[in-house]
Amino acid sequence: MAVLVENHATLADAQRALGSDGTYLGGGTLVMREVNAGTVQGRILRTGDPALRQIRASYDSVEIGAGVTMAMILAERDLAHLHPVARAVGGPQVRNMATVGGNLFAAHPYGDFTTALLALGARIVTAAGAQRPIEDFLRDRERAGLVAAVQVPRPREARAFGFLKVSRIKPKGVSVMSIAAHLPRDGGRLRGVRIAFGAMGPTPLRAQAAERVLEGATLDASTIARAAAAAVEGLDPPTDALASAWYRREVAGVHLRRLLERML
């Protein structure tokens, strides 16, 4: 079967035309390699809708269009806290192409940016204008339809957000795992803790046991040790060419500890 590319004026038009047989093409880093391999065929839909490439910052949150690339994130001073995350995605060429929207759909071991969005408690804005928490979206993303933008709360202080990517090859390597932590402080105590792991399950997942340890506590060596001990509870790490599930379980706590120590 051949490929048929449809160009639509807006994302809403593309959503209406998508149907059950269409594949949406964003930055190309995920879909084009499947087109090249022949594993995606039939209707490919795309749009040059300029709304998708906008970044709108307000006082406490930023709305990032689904078509914004990692390179565009890196060029945006308002998104400094997300720079280490965007820099961890691919090499320079990939960062010029890969989009925030595409990363939301990236299968294991990709999706480091989504891991950060999960820790920050982002909300997904769909093509129809509906908003839903990223957790809900990740649970059924295959059926979620097209994404217009993500609404990302802005951490109140720089040290409240941390990100770490573990890879065997540097500076460009696929994740053994990635970890993002959002630790807002309220009078010295942690309130609203969110910790997300990438490459430790079929989608980025929250480490809820570790979050429970940290919530309401003061960040110190003993809290960090207890959070690290609880790191893998509820996670579902896979075995792949990069690491076994056993190895991922063994080292997850160590890496969480290192990240939290950086955020003291």
Add this chain to the structure above:
Amino acid sequence: MALKPVTFTLNGEAKAAFTEDGQNLLDFLRRGVGDLSPKYGCGQGACGACTVLVDGEPHLSCLVLAETVQGRRVETTAGLGQARLHPLQEAFMERFAAQCGYCTPGMLMSAKALLDRNPRPSREDVIEAIAGNLCRCTGYEPIIAAILDVAEGRIRA
């Protein structure tokens, strides 16, 4: 198969050619336009041999849908050395930075994008700039040295 006309600029020259539906930019440049300088390595975006510049920024041409370069500026290694070699090409020869040479066109384009944006990069900047380009025989050291030779003015055009 439907053919679509694409007009764009290739190495400063206006071009018009037909692309097949779903054709990637690499295949379009090589078979449709006849520029054989970008190389086909993996077709998955892993190796960087197909790197070209689109509007000055490095892209993996095997992952770019060809029709999306309509109206845009594409640069390949074929446009680097005109009457004489580009300083990066001189430096790659000087430093023996190409052995089998398959990764070289991609390396050169990544290096050019770096130097266009940042004429005095550090060694770390150079390593970061070529992080998306795999070399499996020369080794990265001569490549890094060649790029730094140009950046630090040891090789001039």
